[in-house]
Amino acid sequence: MPPGDGRDPETVRATETSFEVIDCVQAHQGATLSTVANDLGKAKSTVHRHVKTLEELGYLTRTGNELYVGLRFLKLGETARTREDEYQLAAEKVDEFARKTNERAQFIVEEGGYGICVFRASGDQAVDTEPRVGSRMPLHATAAGRAILAFETDDALERVIERQGLPAYTEETITDEATLRTELEETKERGYAINRNEHIDGLTAFGAPVRGADDEIIGSFSISGPTHRYDGGKEDEIISILQGTTNELELNIRYGDAVDS
Numbered sequence: 001m002p003p004g005d006g007r008d009p010e011t012v013r014a015t016e017t018s019f020e021v022i023d024c025v026q027a028h029q030g031a032t033l034s035t036v037a038n039d040l041g042k043a044k045s046t047v048h049r050h051v052k053t054l055e056e057l058g059y060l061t062r063t064g065n066e067l068y069v070g071l072r073f074l075k076l077g078e079t080a081r082t083r084e085d086e087y088q089l090a091a092e093k094v095d096e097f098a099r100k101t102n103e104r105a106q107f108i109v110e111e112g113g114y115g116i117c118v119f120r121a122s123g124d125q126a127v128d129t130e131p132r133v134g135s136r137m138p139l140h141a142t143a144a145g146r147a148i149l150a151f152e153t154d155d156a157l158e159r160v161i162e163r164q165g166l167p168a169y170t171e172e173t174i175t176d177e178a179t180l181r182t183e184l185e186e187t188k189e190r191g192y193a194i195n196r197n198e199h200i201d202g203l204t205a206f207g208a209p210v211r212g213a214d215d216e217i218i219g220s221f222s223i224s225g226p227t228h229r230y231d232g233g234k235e236d237e238i239i240s241i242l243q244g245t246t247n248e249l250e251l252n253i254r255y256g257d258a259v260d261s
Helices: 013-028 033-040 044-057 072-081 085-101 143-149 154-164 177-190 234-260
Strands: 060-063 066-069 104-111 114-122 193-196 203-211 217-226
Touching: 013 033, 013 044, 013 060, 013 066, 033 044, 044 060, 085 104, 085 114, 085 217, 085 234, 104 143, 114 143, 143 177, 143 193, 143 203, 143 217, 154 177, 203 234, 217 234
Parallel strands: none
Antiparallel strands: 060 066, 104 114, 104 217, 193 203, 203 217
16 A cells, blocks of 8 residues: 555455445446446456456346346345344334325434434425435534434544535535534534535425433434425424424333333
8 A cells, every 4th residue: 555545554455446336336326347447447357357256246236238236235234224123113213204294204323424324214295305225424414413413422523524524515514613513512402403405405404313222322313305394383393293203212212112001
């Protein structure tokens, strides 16, 4: 590894390349070998070796000249999002949010300084926007992400900022650390986060942290919809549903069946 290139000396470059190939194919929703090689700036012969290996292992599949992500990832993905019992309880609440609000609802978990969408559901009036299940989202620019960051330690927040930065996604995105810290303090005080047009123009979202049995933050819920809908009493109604249903989940996590007795 060349000195000063910023890479962790413990990482394996060949492994990184294989995952770059997978990410490229996924981003295109199907891509040719030439497209992958061009996107990654690598020789076709190099990419071919990675593709061949991934095909044999079942992580890539081919239809004609097009490469696609293989179904073997289904097992890995399902294992990841069901590894905690709390996640399954959260999945039920995501569906409930969507039914009650007719908007889009999701449950995210922090991993590697990003928010990972674990469950997602859409109501009858939901707008179909990112993120998809399994996709990553910035913590500083989303309601679900800030609902988590607000309860992190200063050291944890510093690591996220150092690793991911505070990039702008719209003109409304908070990109100043001092402003972000003020917003996180307000989020912590009121118990929920608000994101108005900061990640996607025209979209407003509300997020609430979810606490586990030991009072640790295990993830967060968010409900989102077009900004113009949240006037009058609509915003208060969404926040009430968000907080009430989140509290129900936390009680179920801590006390299980005893909640109903």
